[in-house]
Amino acid sequence: MMKKQVTEADKQAVRDWKNAAIQDGWTCQPLNSDSRWKERWVKLQRDGFVVQVMTRDPVEGDLMRQSTEYDIAAWGPDGLALDVPYPYDWAAMQRNLLLCSECKRFVEKTVRVAFANRTCEKCAPALRAQMEKPGWYN
């Protein structure tokens, strides 16, 4: 998948998200970072929800390390991935437990597809056929 250019506004949105979550009572712990990169991983937790925030900037003078990545990934207490609302919004995160990642509709129940994808029961069969090919878990 092609990544779009990370703008200064994108970076700020990720930093603001993290700060807002911490102010809202999430616990924050640093994860291992690769010291060759100017990167920082943190894990935020609240009520069984888990969020990982990654910020990575290019290393000056190191041609192998020139990518910029600012990313937030979230999982619900059920272990399935969640759409991340921007800006940070705790109520929206809880609502997103019932948001299908595929058709973007709110449903009564979401189900697991592949490792941790959250979809509705309608979208699941097609997505499973696409993602859960023989050996998909290897």
Ligand SMILES: [Zn+2]
């Ligand atoms: Zn769906």
